[in-house]
Each structure stands twice: as structure tokens, then as C-alpha cells.
Amino acid sequence: MSKVITLKERPSGKPEEKNFEFKTEDKPEIGEGEILLESKYISVDPYLRGRMRDEDSYIPPFKIDEPLASMVVAEVIESKSNDFEKGDHVSGMLDWKEIQKHTGEGLNKITNKDVPLSAYLGILGLTGLTAYLALETIGKLKEGETLLVSGAAGAVGSVVGQIGKIKGCRVVGIAGTDEKIDHIKSKFGFDAGINYKTTENIKEDIAKACPDGVDVYFDNVGGDILDAAMQNINDFARIINCGAISIYNKEEVPKGMRLEGIMVKKRALMQGFIVRDHADQFQDAIKQLGSWLADDKLKFDETKREGFDNVPKAFIEIFEGKNTGKMLVKV
Amino acid sequence: MSKVITLKERPSGKPEEKNFEFKTEDKPEIGEGEILLESKYISVDPYLRGRMRDEDSYIPPFKIDEPLASMVVAEVIESKSNDFEKGDHVSGMLDWKEIQKHTGEGLNKITNKDVPLSAYLGILGLTGLTAYLALETIGKLKEGETLLVSGAAGAVGSVVGQIGKIKGCRVVGIAGTDEKIDHIKSKFGFDAGINYKTTENIKEDIAKACPDGVDVYFDNVGGDILDAAMQNINDFARIINCGAISIYNKEEVPKGMRLEGIMVKKRALMQGFIVRDHADQFQDAIKQLGSWLADDKLKFDETKREGFDNVPKAFIEIFEGKNTGKMLVKV
Known part of the structure; x- marks a missing residue:
């Protein structure tokens, strides 16, 4: 039975x-x-x-x-x-x-x-695959760039940040408690963190934590944090829409800053990502992630x-x- | 002198x-x-x-x-x-x-x-190059898809629509007078047009004019028309941010519908485009446009x-x- x-x-x-x-x-x-x-x-x-x-x-x-x-x-x-x-x-x-x-x-x-x-x-399942494949297909990180991640202490966000470090980027995470900020810095190697619940001005705090601007923003949350990130992006920035928790389960679509002016001026790319669309790349991705894991480069x-x-x-x-x-x- | x-x-x-x-x-x-x-x-x-x-x-x-x-x-x-x-x-x-x-x-x-x-x-200068190269690099039109264009009677929009027809797409244009709508249909071969100034519900009018949904939206205006288009996009749609006239020259960035939920759900791609970034492709593009023009495929x-x-x-x-x-x- x-x-x-x-x-x-x-x-x-x-x-x-x-x-x-x-x-x-x-x-x-x-x-x-x-x-x-x-x-x-x-x-x-x-x-x-x-x-x-x-x-x-x-x-x-x-x-x-x-x-x-x-x-x-x-x-x-x-x-x-x-x-x-x-x-x-x-x-x-x-x-x-x-x-x-x-x-x-x-x-x-x-x-x-x-x-x-x-x-x-x-890390070798859908959460790790999401982090890795979204960065590979949309983020296209280059050494020396700045990567900003929201939901940074989450299962996806923490892998995103670690891959950013492996690729030689400055990595800044956004999370909702000081404990999470400490954790992403001490365990996952993030360069800096921003507590969005206690910040007085998230746009300015992102600017301070990302002195060279934001090249890739990995968005797990949407909403005001996305708007603040968009006001700090560089020319040719890539924005990965991986989640929009802040607007799910709302009866009406909330309003926010119109982003199209920034999109044109910065020639930015924004793209929605769902990992199931990329099943043909799972095997190779698991191989790469598994090798980093075995080398202790991913926690x-x-x-x-x-x-x-x-x-x-x-x-x-x-x-x-x-x-x-x-x-x-x-x- | x-x-x-x-x-x-x-x-x-x-x-x-x-x-x-x-x-x-x-x-x-x-x-x-x-x-x-x-x-x-x-x-x-x-x-x-x-x-x-x-x-x-x-x-x-x-x-x-x-x-x-x-x-x-x-x-x-x-x-x-x-x-x-x-x-x-x-x-x-x-x-x-x-x-x-x-x-x-x-x-x-x-x-x-x-x-x-x-x-x-x-048509062989920056306006034609903008239309052609934005469609080539971001739009990536496939035969049988539906292309929606705002500012459709303008110098860029009218070329966008004609390239859409050359590529075998259904092409729908948005413009601000009935004369312009007649003109894009009779002279440039658009399949349908929407007068955004007289429509009662632009979202529904787009749905009617695009019965199979919108695969590529070429946005020359931004604002409410962008929001209406976004509510009609298909999975894996491409949105070209080519202009945002509706929000230029405003003192503060206006508010609009939050688009990140749609971006994720539809795995859409949105990208800002400025033609000067693509100078290395001008020669080839002028050759293609010139050949269509000589063949009377572009007006x-x-x-x-x-x-x-x-x-x-x-x-x-x-x-x-x-x-x-x-x-x-x-x-």
C-alpha cells in the first residue's frame, strides 16, 4: 500500500x-x-x-x-x-x-x-534554477557591474546574490529585517543590504549602496521598491520581473510611477521570467549550480x-x- | 561664402x-x-x-x-x-x-x-531606421503575429506598420483623428485603426481590433495607451518603448497602472530604444529599406x-x- x-x-x-x-x-x-x-x-x-x-x-x-x-x-x-x-x-x-x-x-x-x-x-531545484536561468537569459551580468536584488534573503534572492559575487559583481540586497540583512552579508557574501521597512528614503539608500548605479535589478517583489530601483538604473540596465508579491492578491491593479520615460532614456530592458519556460536548459543549469555547490561557492x-x-x-x-x-x- | x-x-x-x-x-x-x-x-x-x-x-x-x-x-x-x-x-x-x-x-x-x-x-533616415531597427532588435516579428502601433500616422509609426505588413502580420494603428485612421489604412495598408480621442474604451477597442491578442506593441506615446495595450498582450509579447510623449515635459512623473504583474504573468519583454545606439547597423538597414522602397513596398x-x-x-x-x-x- x-x-x-x-x-x-x-x-x-x-x-x-x-x-x-x-x-x-x-x-x-x-x-x-x-x-x-x-x-x-x-x-x-x-x-x-x-x-x-x-x-x-x-x-x-x-x-x-x-x-x-x-x-x-x-x-x-x-x-x-x-x-x-x-x-x-x-x-x-x-x-x-x-x-x-x-x-x-x-x-x-x-x-x-x-x-x-x-x-x-x-538550490538545484526550481529556486536555484530560477536564480541562475533568469540571470543567464535576461540579466547577462558582466564583471564589475552592480546587481541589486529584492527579496534578498529568500530562497531565490540568496542564490541570485551569490551568483552575482561569483560573476565578479557588486551585490546589494533588499530585505525586511536587520537580521536578514546581517545574514545575507555574513552567510551569502552580499556587499551591502537595505532594510526596506526601516529606511527613510529607499531611493537614496539604493543610490548610496550602489555608487556606480544599478546595472541589473532582480525584482522579486514589485511595487515601490521597483520604482526606487528604476530611479537608480544605468544606461542599458536589465530588470528581471521574477515576482510581484506586493501587487498579488489585490482586487485592483495598484498605481505606481510611470516607467516608460526611464525605459526610453536608459534604453533599459525589463522582462518577466517564469522558470518552467526554460525546461530545456535545466540539465546544464543543474550541472553548473552543482559544480559551484560542490566547490562550496554556493551556500x-x-x-x-x-x-x-x-x-x-x-x-x-x-x-x-x-x-x-x-x-x-x-x- | x-x-x-x-x-x-x-x-x-x-x-x-x-x-x-x-x-x-x-x-x-x-x-x-x-x-x-x-x-x-x-x-x-x-x-x-x-x-x-x-x-x-x-x-x-x-x-x-x-x-x-x-x-x-x-x-x-x-x-x-x-x-x-x-x-x-x-x-x-x-x-x-x-x-x-x-x-x-x-x-x-x-x-x-x-x-x-x-x-x-x-524613410531611409533616422525615422525609417528607428522603425526598422527597433522591430529587428526588439520586436522580432513572426508571420501571423499581431502588431499594435501608437502614433501610427507619424513618420516612425507609418513605417512600423508597413514593415509589419511586409512581415505578414496583422497590423493595428492608434492615432488621434479619423482622417489619420483613414490614411494609415488606405495609404499604408494597416488592417485596422483606433482613434484614441473618440474611443469610449480603448482597452476594449484594442481587444476587438486584435482578436488574437497583441504580440508586439510599438509604443511611441506611453501613458494610458500603453496601459490599455498591456492589458491585451499575449504570452512572450514584446513592447518597444520608443517614445513617451504623454509624459515628457511634465514636472512630476505621472502615475499609471503597475505593469510588473502583467510582465511576470505574460513573460513579456519591454525595452527602451534609441536609434543612435545602433549606428553599426545603419548601412545594412538602409540597404533593406531602400530595396523595399524601390520595390514600392514602402510608402x-x-x-x-x-x-x-x-x-x-x-x-x-x-x-x-x-x-x-x-x-x-x-x-
């Missing part, structure tokens, strides 16, 4: 344990070309809350009474595929099941054994819970701010 | 004839490697008003008592250069002088005799004044709306 977690009802507001249901199913039989997977680590992420809503987005919503899914690290426990052997580990978008069968299509086979398996859900925070039964609870805890960095469950 | 037009004083508000002064100077002697040029057509453009202000911008301001300059078509009347012969025609950024010497550096030698010389100041409007003495007056007339399309002076 294998346990499965399904969506019992769509959450209204903050998710609760009653929104989830545990079921059991028989261990599946695999056919020719298929593999049987046992979940080892399950990722829980804020974006899953969006998929629990019944609305059209860039990924289809979860269905009621069907299994939930997220990034999972699993072990191959049986194989009738030429591509996988018993004992292989894979990462990929998988159902919240203890055991499941799969064709192997779209799964990443884990070959680098120098890094912990759980890293494949964080990460993770908060680990234990036991398959605690997956819904761990997911809910994200919204209570109980995690530092990536939240995941060791099955 | 050769006449020269200098900036006597910086205009306040609309330029006036008293802001300009005519001087005379001796016909210059040319040295080894130099050429002597006689102006044939002189371009007058709205952006020159900006250079008359004493403020830092992407090009340095004109100096008091020094010659003004713009795009000029000139004939080589003497040559001590290996690159030019007497009788050659060139276009380039030249002083407002009847006769001037030059090293030839940065000038475009006119080789295509199948098009009128004056075209090198309009253009121009308003021609006669006589070197009328250059300041022609410039002032732009701000009185007396031109249709490109305004220039035949010397």
Missing part, C-alpha cells in the same frame, strides 16, 4: 490541514519502459497555493480529490526502462505519493553525488520536516514564516 | 525665428583625406527642440552661437579622400551650413539611385520647404502641425 495526499477542498485564505485528505492505494504494477519511484524528499512552495485556486494561470489548477504535486526527489525501486536502474535517484514534478509509477519523461537523473539529495529541491538555507504525514503541515508553516530558506519534507 | 545657422538663444516654450541667427563664413579649404560638402536637403525634427535645452541627455545640447545640426543629404563638391569622389552624395549628421568640410567618418554614401535623395532624411509622406533661409521656419512649423509626415528643406 502507498499513501497519497489529495486536495479535499480549495483553501479560502491561509491553507488549513482540513483542505487536504490522505488516501491509500495499491502499489502500482509497472509496464514495459516504466519505473517505480519511492519519494525521498518533497518540496513545499508558496506558488502551490496559486495552483489550489480554480483559475487559469501558466500552470493548470489542482483538481479536487486528485493528488497534489510538487518537486520531489525519489529513488527508482523497480525499473523496466532502459534509461533508469534500480537505485538511481531522480528529481522532478511528481505527485504527493509515497510510491508512484512513471515513464521517466521530464525527470532529471541525479548523477552528482557530491551534494546532498535535498539540494535538488532548492543555502533549508528547513526540513520529517515524515510523509507532515507534508500538508509543512506547507501551511510557510505561510506562518516558520522556515528559513527552502522548506521541504524528508519522507 | 557660405551661410551658417547658429543657435542665438535657447527657446523658452515653442521655438521662434529670433532664437536663430544667420552668419556667413568663407568657403573652407580641405586638407588631405577631407571632402567638401554642399547641403542639398536638411531634415528638421521635433527631437532637435530637446537639444536646444541646456540639459544632459543621450546627446549633448547645442551650444549658443554655434551651428545647429541635423541629418542632411549633401553632395561632394571637392574630394581629397580616397573614399569619395566629386559628385557622390552622402547622408549624415551635419551642420546647418550651405558648404562644410568633413573627414567622411560616420557618413553614409548614397549608392541606391532608385529612390529620391530626400528619402534619406525620412511615405513628406512635406518639403524650399531654400536654406527657410530652415528655422520649417523647424518651427513642425510644432504648429503644418507637416504631414517628414518635414524637410530642399536647399
Whole structure:
């Protein structure tokens, strides 16, 4: 028998344990070309809350009474595929099941054994891939440039800053507590930090922290912080729109500074980024990130819970701010 | 002797004839490697008003008592250069002088005799180059896509629309009078037009005119029209910020819809464009535009004044709306 977690009802507001249901199913039989997977680590992420809503987005919503899914690290426990052997580990978008069968299509086979398996859900998973691929495809950092990052202490922001340092840039982070500012400087090597909650003038504080102006702004938040960053950009700056937390869940689109005048004057480039569009580059990106990780050039925070039964609870805890960095469950 | 037009004083508000002064100077002697040029057509453009202000911008301001300059078509009347012969025609950024010497550096030698010389100041000059190179470098139009253009009846917008048709796109233009809408459809082949001054809901009118959504928005105006366009963009849309007339000359930056949520959701790309950054592509671009022009695939409007003495007056007339399309002076 294998346990499965399904969506019992769509959450209204903050998710609760009653929104989830545990079921059991028989261990599946695999056919020719298929593999049987046992979940080892399950990722829980804020974006899953969006998929629990019944609305059209860039990924289809979860269905009621069907299994939930997220990034999972699993072990191959049986194989009738030429591509996988018993004992292989894979990462990929998988159902919240203890055991499941799969064709192997779209799964990443884990070959680098120098890094912990759980890293494949964080720094070698979607958060690390987001940081790396957005910088590669849009940011195009050059040595000596200045990189500004909002949400700097978050799972994505902290990797963005570290890649900036690897590329030889000045890196400035924006976060919401003095503890986070200390943390990004001491653990992740940021050159400077700005606490947006205590600053008197964020535009001026960015100018002070970025004396040569901002060449790349990695925006995880949107809103007033974006406006302040835009007033400090250099000619040919690149702005990565990776998140807009500050304007999500608002009934009406809020108003802000008109940016088109700056866009023309600075010949700036602004581009929205969603990592799933870049699946064809995942393998190479994981290789690069894994090599930096093995060389100790990248550090990460993770908060680990234990036991398959605690997956819904761990997911809910994200919204209570109980995690530092990536939240995941060791099955 | 050769006449020269200098900036006597910086205009306040609309330029006036008293802001300009005519001087005379001796016909210059040319040295080894130099050429002597006689102006044939002189371009007058709205952006020159900006250079008359004493403020830092992407090009340095004109100096008091020094010659003004713009795009000029000139004939080589003497040559001590290996690159030019007497009788050659060139276009380039030249002083407002009847006769001037030059090293030839940065000038475009006119080789295509199948098009009128004056075209090198309009459709084969900065306006045509702006339309073509912004579409090439940012728009990247694909056959079957929908192209929306604001300022559609203007010198840039009308070329943008025609290139869209050459590339096999549906082309929709936004302009400010019904006459202009008729004109862009009948003369330039736009599929549809929207009068932004008489529309009751521009967002809905764009949706109706672009039933498959907007893939590329060429923005010459900024402001509310940009917001309306953004609410109609497709995934992976490209937005070219080519002008923001609606917010220039305002004391404070106006507020508008926050666009970062749409940018992320649609993975849109928005980029500011100034044609001078792309001088290395001018030769190839002029070749392509000239070939379309010779094949009658591109049409253009121009308003021609006669006589070197009328250059300041022609410039002032732009701000009185007396031109249709490109305004220039035949010397």
C-alpha cells in the first residue's frame, strides 16, 4: 500500500490541514519502459497555493480529490526502462505519493553525488534554477557591474546574490529585517543590504549602496521598491520581473510611477521570467549550480520536516514564516 | 561664402525665428583625406527642440552661437579622400551650413539611385531606421503575429506598420483623428485603426481590433495607451518603448497602472530604444529599406520647404502641425 495526499477542498485564505485528505492505494504494477519511484524528499512552495485556486494561470489548477504535486526527489525501486536502474535517484514534478509509477519523461537523473539529495529541491531545484536561468537569459551580468536584488534573503534572492559575487559583481540586497540583512552579508557574501521597512528614503539608500548605479535589478517583489530601483538604473540596465508579491492578491491593479520615460532614456530592458519556460536548459543549469555547490561557492538555507504525514503541515508553516530558506519534507 | 545657422538663444516654450541667427563664413579649404560638402536637403525634427535645452541627455545640447545640426543629404563638391569622389552624395549628421568640410567618418554614401535623395532624411533616415531597427532588435516579428502601433500616422509609426505588413502580420494603428485612421489604412495598408480621442474604451477597442491578442506593441506615446495595450498582450509579447510623449515635459512623473504583474504573468519583454545606439547597423538597414522602397513596398509622406533661409521656419512649423509626415528643406 502507498499513501497519497489529495486536495479535499480549495483553501479560502491561509491553507488549513482540513483542505487536504490522505488516501491509500495499491502499489502500482509497472509496464514495459516504466519505473517505480519511492519519494525521498518533497518540496513545499508558496506558488502551490496559486495552483489550489480554480483559475487559469501558466500552470493548470489542482483538481479536487486528485493528488497534489510538487518537486520531489525519489529513488527508482523497480525499473523496466532502459534509461533508469534500480537505485538511481531522480528529481522532478511528481505527485504527493509515497510510491508512484512513471515513464521517466521530464525527470532529471541525479548523477552528482557530491551534494546532498535535498539540494535538488532548492538550490538545484526550481529556486536555484530560477536564480541562475533568469540571470543567464535576461540579466547577462558582466564583471564589475552592480546587481541589486529584492527579496534578498529568500530562497531565490540568496542564490541570485551569490551568483552575482561569483560573476565578479557588486551585490546589494533588499530585505525586511536587520537580521536578514546581517545574514545575507555574513552567510551569502552580499556587499551591502537595505532594510526596506526601516529606511527613510529607499531611493537614496539604493543610490548610496550602489555608487556606480544599478546595472541589473532582480525584482522579486514589485511595487515601490521597483520604482526606487528604476530611479537608480544605468544606461542599458536589465530588470528581471521574477515576482510581484506586493501587487498579488489585490482586487485592483495598484498605481505606481510611470516607467516608460526611464525605459526610453536608459534604453533599459525589463522582462518577466517564469522558470518552467526554460525546461530545456535545466540539465546544464543543474550541472553548473552543482559544480559551484560542490566547490562550496554556493551556500543555502533549508528547513526540513520529517515524515510523509507532515507534508500538508509543512506547507501551511510557510505561510506562518516558520522556515528559513527552502522548506521541504524528508519522507 | 557660405551661410551658417547658429543657435542665438535657447527657446523658452515653442521655438521662434529670433532664437536663430544667420552668419556667413568663407568657403573652407580641405586638407588631405577631407571632402567638401554642399547641403542639398536638411531634415528638421521635433527631437532637435530637446537639444536646444541646456540639459544632459543621450546627446549633448547645442551650444549658443554655434551651428545647429541635423541629418542632411549633401553632395561632394571637392574630394581629397580616397573614399569619395566629386559628385557622390552622402547622408549624415551635419551642420546647418550651405558648404562644410568633413573627414567622411560616420557618413553614409548614397549608392541606391532608385529612390529620391530626400528619402534619406525620412524613410531611409533616422525615422525609417528607428522603425526598422527597433522591430529587428526588439520586436522580432513572426508571420501571423499581431502588431499594435501608437502614433501610427507619424513618420516612425507609418513605417512600423508597413514593415509589419511586409512581415505578414496583422497590423493595428492608434492615432488621434479619423482622417489619420483613414490614411494609415488606405495609404499604408494597416488592417485596422483606433482613434484614441473618440474611443469610449480603448482597452476594449484594442481587444476587438486584435482578436488574437497583441504580440508586439510599438509604443511611441506611453501613458494610458500603453496601459490599455498591456492589458491585451499575449504570452512572450514584446513592447518597444520608443517614445513617451504623454509624459515628457511634465514636472512630476505621472502615475499609471503597475505593469510588473502583467510582465511576470505574460513573460513579456519591454525595452527602451534609441536609434543612435545602433549606428553599426545603419548601412545594412538602409540597404533593406531602400530595396523595399524601390520595390514600392514602402510608402511615405513628406512635406518639403524650399531654400536654406527657410530652415528655422520649417523647424518651427513642425510644432504648429503644418507637416504631414517628414518635414524637410530642399536647399
